Amino acid sequence: MSPTKEDYLKILFELGGRTEQVPNKEIANRLNISPPTVTEMMNSLVKSGWVAYTPYKGSKLTREGTEYAKKLIRKHRLWEVFLVKHLGFSINEVHTEAEMLEHATSTILADKLEHYLDYPAHCPHGGAISVEHMDAQEVRTLHLTEAEIGVPVRISRIVDDEKLLHYFKNHDLKIGDPVTVTDKDSGLDLLTLHHGTSNKEIQISQTVAQYLFVEHI
Amino acid sequence: MSPTKEDYLKILFELGGRTEQVPNKEIANRLNISPPTVTEMMNSLVKSGWVAYTPYKGSKLTREGTEYAKKLIRKHRLWEVFLVKHLGFSINEVHTEAEMLEHATSTILADKLEHYLDYPAHCPHGGAISVEHMDAQEVRTLHLTEAEIGVPVRISRIVDDEKLLHYFKNHDLKIGDPVTVTDKDSGLDLLTLHHGTSNKEIQISQTVAQYLFVEHI
DNA sequence: GTTTTTATTTAGGTTACCCTAAACTAATGA
DNA sequence: TCATTAGTTTAGGGTAACCTAAATAAAAAC
Structure with a gap:
């Protein structure tokens, strides 16, 4: 297995490829690679038994x-x-x-x-x-975007990506912090939180909030 | 720089490429790669300024x-x-x-x-x-093969290669051991040592002894 | 139910790193 | 010095992992 192929498997896992079919485009975006290259690679990963691939639908990881x-x-x-x-x-x-x-x-x-x-x-x-x-x-954990309004939760995990970590740091959010979602606005792609420790209102984009995981307190 | 190219530079260094021109064949042997591949790679390393290469003679590392x-x-x-x-x-x-x-x-x-x-x-x-x-x-150090007969020296370094390390372990030689070369037979490719700590006679091949370094005591 | 848009695939091309077979140089030795 | 041999290079080919442009399929919008 080459480092390149290992990266594909890992990204697939992170994008939910255990349970759902992940479309090529998502993989291409994450790895900064053109979609045709992803198609090609998926065919190769299918041949070695790591991936189940349905053309035009997406890829799922096999058990292996x-x-x-x-x-x-x-x-x-x-x-x-x-x-x-x-x-x-x-x-x-x-x-x-x-x-x-x-x-x-x-x-x-x-x-x-x-x-x-x-x-x-x-x-x-x-x-x-x-x-x-x-x-x-x-x-146990759920995406912050899935948390119900008004229900207090605790941040338990952040997907580790350089840009995301900076974003959350800039918004004073870290692991262990108690937060409560107070509003979701899909049109503006905004999510409003009440931050338990600082007692402040925090607004972050829903797109980015997908990468924050929380647990019920 | 790819891992592959890094390996070429390192091997070149280990084969004395700072001071002497290393023939392609030696590199090919060490890396288990065909000679034409080495030629090709050397040309590429010359282009990026890591190596000075004289066709049919060999390669030397540049300062960089x-x-x-x-x-x-x-x-x-x-x-x-x-x-x-x-x-x-x-x-x-x-x-x-x-x-x-x-x-x-x-x-x-x-x-x-x-x-x-x-x-x-x-x-x-x-x-x-x-x-x-x-x-x-x-x-400070010299190859064991260069040690004079009868002059006691101390093993200070072993080139770290899996097979070599096994060979030396099998012959009870390790870093810090005092040894004295008692005989060199180039025809039989043999080197006879007196081993200071165990007080035993040890015979190893001269080819392999090149990878043992010693210091004067 | 078309049409338009978006996503995916096919086709064809590039570079890095490997190979073998054949041609060529350089060193060795008769 | 000329022939043989050892080492190197050229020629031609392969696979992995990338690309762009064009063709095609699926989804969305009208």
Whole structure:
């Protein structure tokens, strides 16, 4: 498996490719790659058994593909913990570094690293590290956009993407913060929150809010 | 720079490409690649300024190429220290892991890692870590094959290659051991040593002895 | 139920990195 | 010095991963 193909599997996972068919365009957007290249790659991933692909519909991960993606994400998150806790990187810096390291990490190395880090439960962005917990976390958590108006929730995870992390930092939102959605305006793509700790009103775009995960308190 | 090209620079450095012209065949052998591929790659490395290449003669690193190679070797050795000291890998296992990690390591990451490891002087195979020490080490140390008969020396460095490390382990040779060359037979490709710590006679092939470095005691 | 728009695919092309077979240089040795 | 051999290069070819432009399919809008 090449780093390139690993990236496709991971993105597919992050876009919900375990349960739903992910359209080519979304993958193309995320990876900054042209749609024809995605089609080509999907055919190749189908041949090696990682992906089930329906032309004009989209791609889903096979069971093997899902397992592979989870292992990659585990490696990614383990490195993030190491980089933040031991090397002193800031949460916003680690994504790019971990993105490179994950492809250069054998299973043995990941296991030894996990032991060294004393089996952390979550990465600095709140994502579950153990392959078993990843699914459980998915069940418990919901997208901020899905939270009901007036129901208090707690931010439990942020999809780790450099730009997104900056956006949330600029809006004073971080993991563990209690928030309550007070208004949703789809036309303006706006979501209004009451921020529990600062007691302030915060407005963020719904598009971006999709990448914030919350849990019921 | 691709990992592939980085490997070419590193091998060139290890084969003495700072000072001498390294023939294509040696590179081809080391990387398990066909000679025409090496020619092609050298032309490409010349174009980007890393290598000076004389057709039919061989390749030398430019100053920039040498600097680049040293930085890679530094990253490699830093990871080896981490893998052995903190993750509990054995000396023989770390080479392959470090070989992958080095290409995925930014300068910032290497710097932070070095700080975390408390600025180690040598990798587990005895190789100098700081770019400045690498040259100094070269001046001080000599190939075991160059050691004079009867003059006691100490093993200071082993080129870290999986097969070589196994070979030396099988012959009970490790870093720090005092040895004295008692005989050299070029016809049989044999080198006979008196091993200071065990007080035994050890015979190893001269071909392999080229990868053992020693210092005068 | 057409038409228009959007998404996807096909076709054809590029670069990086690898290969083998054949041609050519350079070194060796009779 | 000329022939043989060892090493290198040229020629031609392959796959992976990207691209753009054009064709086609599906979804949305009228």
